[in-house]
Amino acid sequence: MLSMNIDSYIAGNWVAPDNSAVDVHCAVTSKAIARIGNAKLDTQLLVNHAKTKGGPALRELTFHERASRLKLLATMLNEHKNALTELSFHTGATRSDSKIDIDGGIGTVFVFASKGKRELPDAKVLSDGNLEMLSRTGSFVGQHIYSPKPGVAVQINAYNFPVWGMLEKLAPALLAGVPAIIKPASVSSYVAHACFKLMIDSEIFPEGAMQFIAGGTADLINKLDYQDSVSFTGSAHTAKIIQSNPVILDRGIGFSAEQDSLNATILGVDIKPGSTEFDIFISEVTNEMCAKAGQKCTAIRRILVPEPTLSDVIDAVSEKLAKVKIGDPALTDTTMGSLVSQSQRNDVNDKINTLLGECDLVYGNQSPALIGANYDKGAFVSPSLLRCNEPDKAQYVHQLEAFGPVATAMPYTNTQHACELLNRGDGSLVASVVTNDNAIATDIVSSSAPFHGRLYFNNAVCAKESTGHGSPLPHMTHGGPGRAGGGEELGGVRAVKHHMQRTSIQGTPDIISGIIGTYVPGAKKQTTAVHPFRKTFDELRIGESISAGPRVISLEAIEQFAHFTGDTFYAHMDEAAASANPFFPGRVAHGYLLLSFAAGLFVDPDPGPVLANTGLDGLSFQKPVVPGDRLSVTLTVKRKTRRNTEYGEVRWHVELSNQDAEQVASYELHTMNAYSQV
Numbered sequence: 001m002l003s004m005n006i007d008s009y010i011a012g013n014w015v016a017p018d019n020s021a022v023d024v025h026c027a028v029t030s031k032a033i034a035r036i037g038n039a040k041l042d043t044q045l046l047v048n049h050a051k052t053k054g055g056p057a058l059r060e061l062t063f064h065e066r067a068s069r070l071k072l073l074a075t076m077l078n079e080h081k082n083a084l085t086e087l088s089f090h091t092g093a094t095r096s097d098s099k100i101d102i103d104g105g106i107g108t109v110f111v112f113a114s115k116g117k118r119e120l121p122d123a124k125v126l127s128d129g130n131l132e133m134l135s136r137t138g139s140f141v142g143q144h145i146y147s148p149k150p151g152v153a154v155q156i157n158a159y160n161f162p163v164w165g166m167l168e169k170l171a172p173a174l175l176a177g178v179p180a181i182i183k184p185a186s187v188s189s190y191v192a193h194a195c196f197k198l199m200i201d202s203e204i205f206p207e208g209a210m211q212f213i214a215g216g217t218a219d220l221i222n223k224l225d226y227q228d229s230v231s232f233t234g235s236a237h238t239a240k241i242i243q244s245n246p247v248i249l250d251r252g253i254g255f256s257a258e259q260d261s262l263n264a265t266i267l268g269v270d271i272k273p274g275s276t277e278f279d280i281f282i283s284e285v286t287n288e289m290c291a292k293a294g295q296k297c298t299a300i301r302r303i304l305v306p307e308p309t310l311s312d313v314i315d316a317v318s319e320k321l322a323k324v325k326i327g328d329p330a331l332t333d334t335t336m337g338s339l340v341s342q343s344q345r346n347d348v349n350d351k352i353n354t355l356l357g358e359c360d361l362v363y364g365n366q367s368p369a370l371i372g373a374n375y376d377k378g379a380f381v382s383p384s385l386l387r388c389n390e391p392d393k394a395q396y397v398h399q400l401e402a403f404g405p406v407a408t409a410m411p412y413t414n415t416q417h418a419c420e421l422l423n424r425g426d427g428s429l430v431a432s433v434v435t436n437d438n439a440i441a442t443d444i445v446s447s448s449a450p451f452h453g454r455l456y457f458n459n460a461v462c463a464k465e466s467t468g469h470g471s472p473l474p475h476m477t478h479g480g481p482g483r484a485g486g487g488e489e490l491g492g493v494r495a496v497k498h499h500m501q502r503t504s505i506q507g508t509p510d511i512i513s514g515i516i517g518t519y520v521p522g523a524k525k526q527t528t529a530v531h532p533f534r535k536t537f538d539e540l541r542i543g544e545s546i547s548a549g550p551r552v553i554s555l556e557a558i559e560q561f562a563h564f565t566g567d568t569f570y571a572h573m574d575e576a577a578a579s580a581n582p583f584f585p586g587r588v589a590h591g592y593l594l595l596s597f598a599a600g601l602f603v604d605p606d607p608g609p610v611l612a613n614t615g616l617d618g619l620s621f622q623k624p625v626v627p628g629d630r631l632s633v634t635l636t637v638k639r640k641t642r643r644n645t646e647y648g649e650v651r652w653h654v655e656l657s658n659q660d661a662e663q664v665a666s667y668e669l670h671t672m673n674a675y676s677q678v
Helices: 043-059 063-078 081-091 095-119 164-176 186-202 236-243 246-251 276-294 307-321 342-355 415-423 438-451 493-497 509-516 555-565 575-580 591-602
Strands: 004-006 008-010 013-015 022-025 032-036 126-133 141-148 153-156 180-183 210-212 229-233 254-258 264-267 302-306 360-363 384-387 406-412 428-434 452-458 477-479 488-490 500-507 544-552 610-621 630-642 647-657 663-674
Touching: 004 186, 008 043, 008 186, 022 186, 032 186, 043 141, 043 180, 043 210, 063 081, 063 095, 063 164, 063 186, 081 095, 081 186, 095 164, 095 276, 095 493, 141 509, 153 164, 164 180, 164 186, 164 229, 164 488, 164 493, 186 210, 229 236, 236 254, 254 477, 254 488, 264 276, 264 415, 276 307, 276 406, 276 428, 302 307, 302 415, 307 360, 307 384, 307 406, 342 384, 342 406, 406 415, 415 438, 428 438, 438 452, 452 477, 488 493, 493 500, 500 509, 544 591, 555 591, 591 610, 591 630, 591 647, 591 663, 610 647, 630 663
Parallel strands: 004 032, 153 180, 153 229, 180 210, 229 254, 264 302, 264 428, 302 406, 384 406, 428 452
Antiparallel strands: 008 013, 008 210, 022 032, 126 141, 141 500, 360 384, 477 488, 544 630, 610 663, 630 647, 647 663
């Protein structure tokens, strides 16, 4: 049997458990498999090391450099996931459960690595929104930016996902440039510890970027200040204790919680038994009840069904639950493992007994048959399906969560009634709806969106590719209002910004451009004798510019373009009709003709570092161009972003003007440029 010490990692050193340590038990056999705890935790050393060593080292890197390291980290962990899975069996998780946790966690790191490269600049600050013109002539402008806080992110994680729960918090913090102190739940900490040790041994991130607490946090929160944050996943009771700490309140320490949630699913009134969507609904319910033995913060707890269909749903769910094979999670035949501990099993059974005051048990077995395991030695339970016939009168059904394979089916009369029941959970992480009716979906969003962090709609069109009711994705918000905690995890770049300070900076265009590493209109341009298209990615400089023109816009060119493209819109071809239009003084040039002529003016035609034009953003036309106008163009290097080992993206600010120096159009051009001459 596995036996280990779960060490803390503090200031670059592993610290073993001391005499205050307690045993951690296997969920399958209840045998002690590890020791955890250190009563003399040096919390000030933890915080100081993060702020003086880890934070400065992270902030020396750009977003792209941190993203590259995240990718290396995920790649490394991917090579060790089988070993982590073997360890995870002791938590009661099956191989498929571990895939959710371990593969899901590693995948989350990959996503943040990708988003860091594609959505964030290769810089140390992040611009937010557009430049604000604060003066008449443009000499005084403003820009919102995000910069990493010089603090530490304390991350307290739940027991049910020791890898994913850790990595989903860690990845955005590291990408933001903020070091983390990780505190896993003790009961499954040996899995988190093994994963963390792999990350430390890899030396991918600088020393101090991440530290690990095995056991209690002691007085850690007392050592924090307003530049620090605490994020918590777990019970509402524990979250309330942490959040109400006077230190958090008095010092303005950021606090975010993802906690208990009475998530629900709705079978739309348009879905009938025997349909494909009905089968999808039944599969979603049973999968969510049994995955991780129901120990998921996103699991379905309430099943809302049209009253005439309730018995059909109960029969179908019960039939599928009867096929669930409970037992040793390491065995291939097992489809549901155990709860994480016998104390958790006792808690689930106590909650079921309370719910039975309002419900009937329609499926469940207090002593289920097991595969390769002993009921008395492990933490096994049977899936339990309850029926609540009067959900409007019920209280516990909408307020009490049995954190295991337990769900309650209940009837509703119409969609509005379903929403009323849905919202009685007082805030949840997710609600799902199976429907083919757009009107039903719209009504549910209108009535219930403010009560949920995520609304998931499913039917036969997307079922094969959708990720499921209980699967939060790193691209989007994972969190919820009210009893769900009111916080957010994941959420793409939003999760990165959580660790940063939003600041408005004001000054001249040159100052703002220098700070954000991006050319802004009004900043000084650098003219060059060498055409910028002849320069490699590394040779180009922000603000480097070339002007070309003028070119006369003739009536003949407008007509030729119209006939060649087929765009014979009257504003280009009919003088009287164009003059009657309030936007035009008469016949005008096509906007796309102007773009084409602009390209003809600034392009360098020979092979060189510019590999491709990949698009444009922000195209706008400010003033019509009429026959006889003279068109000039200015092309300026706006921003550079490395993409891979061969080329990077260059974004160019393009301005088109007429003979009176009036701007007639502007846009952002994207090209891919080689790092070396080709």
